[in-house]
Amino acid sequence: MQCAEFESRINQLLDDREPPRADARVADHARECVACADVLASYGQVLDIIQDSAPLEMDADPTPLIIAQVQLAARRRRRLWTTLVPLAVAASLLIALVPLIKMRLDRPDVEVVNLQTPEPVTPVVSPREVDPTGAGSPQPPLPADDRQGVDIVRMAIEVNKALAGLTDRLSKTPTDDPSPQPAPGVAPEGREWLRNINDGLKPLADTMAAALSAMGRTLPNTAGEESPSS
Amino acid sequence: MLQELRELANRCMAGDQAAMVDLVERYRARVFGLCYRMLNHRQDAEDMVQETFVRVLKSLRHWQQHRPFEPWLLAIAGNRCRTLLAARGRRPTMSPLVEHLPDERPSSQPGDELMEEVWLVLLQLRKEYRQSFLLFHEQQLSYAEISAAMDCPIGTAKTWVHRARRDLAKGLRSRRVIEESTNAVRRV
Ligand SMILES: [Zn+2]
Numbered sequence: 001m002q003c004a005e006f007e008s009r010i011n012q013l014l015d016d017r018e019p020p021r022a023d024a025r026v027a028d029h030a031r032e033c034v035a036c037a038d039v040l041a042s043y044g045q046v047l048d049i050i051q052d053s054a055p056l057e058m059d060a061d062p063t064p065l066i067i068a069q070v071q072l073a074a075r076r077r078r079r080l081w082t083t084l085v086p087l088a089v090a091a092s093l094l095i096a097l098v099p100l101i102k103m104r105l106d107r108p109d110v111e112v113v114n115l116q117t118p119e120p121v122t123p124v125v126s127p128r129e130v131d132p133t134g135a136g137s138p139q140p141p142l143p144a145d146d147r148q149g150v151d152i153v154r155m156a157i158e159v160n161k162a163l164a165g166l167t168d169r170l171s172k173t174p175t176d177d178p179s180p181q182p183a184p185g186v187a188p189e190g191r192e193w194l195r196n197i198n199d200g201l202k203p204l205a206d207t208m209a210a211a212l213s214a215m216g217r218t219l220p221n222t223a224g225e226e227s228p229s230s
Numbered sequence: 231m232l233q234e235l236r237e238l239a240n241r242c243m244a245g246d247q248a249a250m251v252d253l254v255e256r257y258r259a260r261v262f263g264l265c266y267r268m269l270n271h272r273q274d275a276e277d278m279v280q281e282t283f284v285r286v287l288k289s290l291r292h293w294q295q296h297r298p299f300e301p302w303l304l305a306i307a308g309n310r311c312r313t314l315l316a317a318r319g320r321r322p323t324m325s326p327l328v329e330h331l332p333d334e335r336p337s338s339q340p341g342d343e344l345m346e347e348v349w350l351v352l353l354q355l356r357k358e359y360r361q362s363f364l365l366f367h368e369q370q371l372s373y374a375e376i377s378a379a380m381d382c383p384i385g386t387a388k389t390w391v392h393r394a395r396r397d398l399a400k401g402l403r404s405r406r407v408i409e410e411s412t413n414a415v416r417r418v
Contacts, residue, residue, distance in 0.1 A: 011392045015373070042399035049348045050367045056263045059272065062280045063254045067247060069280075070287045074245065 001029040006036045010043050020044070236295045243290050254283050260300070260369060261307045267364050268311035270353050278314060282307040297378070301371055305379035308361045315357055344402075351401035355394055362387050363394035 001009065006029055010020045020026050021044060030037040241249035261282055265275035285306055293302050352360055358380070365371045365379060376387040 007396065011395065014395065015388065015391075038403060039399060042402045043395060045344060045402060046348055046395065046398045047367065049345050053345065053368075055259055056266050058258065058262050058276055058279065060276070062258065062276060062283070063251055066254055066280055066283045066287070067250050069284045070250060071247075073284070073288055 001025050003029075003033060003036055006033075007039060010040065014043070014047070232295075232298070235299050239290050239293060239295065239299070242287055250287055253287070257300070257303055258283070261303065264304055264307050264361075264364055264369060265311050267349070267352065267368065268308065268357070268361060269314065270349070274314060278307065278310045281310050285310070298375060300369070301365075301375035301379040304365060304369055304371070305381075308365070308379065312357050312361065347402060347405055348398065351398050351405070352394075354401065355397055359390050359394035359397065362390035363398070366391045 006026070009023070009026055013020045013023055013026070020040060026040065030040045238249050238253055242253055258279055262275055262279050265278040265282070266272065269275050269278065282303070286303055293299060352363070355363070362376050362380060365376045366373070371379065373384050373387050373391075376391070377384040380387060382390075
């Protein structure tokens with residue numbers, strides 16, 4: 001064996017979890033070569049020390065703290081799901097409505113009336129299409145695009161109502177309870193958290209209301225109608 | 231063994247507190263051993279043990295149950311340690327290295343000085359070398375398991391372990407703590 005391959009041979013044996021000192025080729029070369037004998041000795045000592053080291057012991061048992069942290073996290077996760085799922089649904093709907101609202105803003109000539117009236121929708125033509133003599137023929141049925149617009153606005157109103165209801169519900173959570181005793185089912189550490197959720201929800205509802213209100217203003221024939229943000 | 235672990239893990243995921251205690255007690259010494267060798271700081275290592283098990287218990291569903299559990303567990307512990315080391319932005323503190331020895335063991339034992347030297351050199355290594363070396367030689371993981379634990383190719387894991395061995399052996403020689411080579415050869 002050459003010196004150049006001596007160290008790689010040691011590594012090969014160690015990779016196979018075999019003691020290099022037991023390998024005949026390694027041992028033969030180490031007997032003839034002082035430098036490689038030194039290398040072999042240093043590898044042997046390193047591994048002896050690693051293997052002979054006493055197992056380490058912790059000062060304190062961490063188990064109770066670990067379990068407590070895991071359980072706290074599980075409780076928080078459960079609360080997050082039960083409270084945030086409705087919010088997430090509402091927010092998703094709001095996001096989905098944005099392009100539709102934009103479409104309405106881009107097409108102010110599309111008419112929508114009688115937002116609170118269930119089907120059938122009464123179609124209304126835009127002012128520029130109204131016969132000034134008042135003797136025109138009956139109004140044509142609402143085009144498909146416009147019927148879609150009516151549906152969009154209805155949906156937006158429903159979403160807004162749902163959001164408002166959610167805001168009310170959250171505002172009635174025990175977070176507003178001035179009593180120092182936590183309400184049943186609400187752990188003290190959850191109160192601050194719920195308050196934060198509630199605070200976060202209100203701007204969301206306000207933003208949506210403003211957007212719907214802006215949309216309503218673009219519809220000429222809805223003046224005087226109930227605001228979608230009601 | 232693996233089947234038993236799967237059942238234990240499933241009970242943990244179902245919220246069984248006794249199962250969680252069982253899992254922690256079963257592996258905490260190994261995790262502490264790795265963290266302590268990586269960080270060379272008892273309190274930091276104990277904190278990392280706690281962080282590791284909290285993370286493990288919260289993310290047990292990510293353990294692929296057809297694979298061995300220990301590499302996955304030790305990977306999380308190793309990652310926590312490496313993150314801490316990176317956050318420190320410095321090498322591990324050089325606290326007395328005999329700290330880990332059992333109290334009843336006399337500190338003047340002949341092997342102690344050499345042992346200190348080895349651990350000291352180990353702490354000077356790149357953290358990837360150190361972690362892979364400890365996983366192979368102390369935790370007895372295979373290269374495939376180290377590769378999975380450290381998210382690197384098997385060849386890279388092997389190279390890291392080889393370099394760690396080489397640097398440790400070289401470090402010992404350069405510190406002149408190796409006995410006369412003829413005597414040493416007799417020992418090996
Ligand atoms: Zn040689």
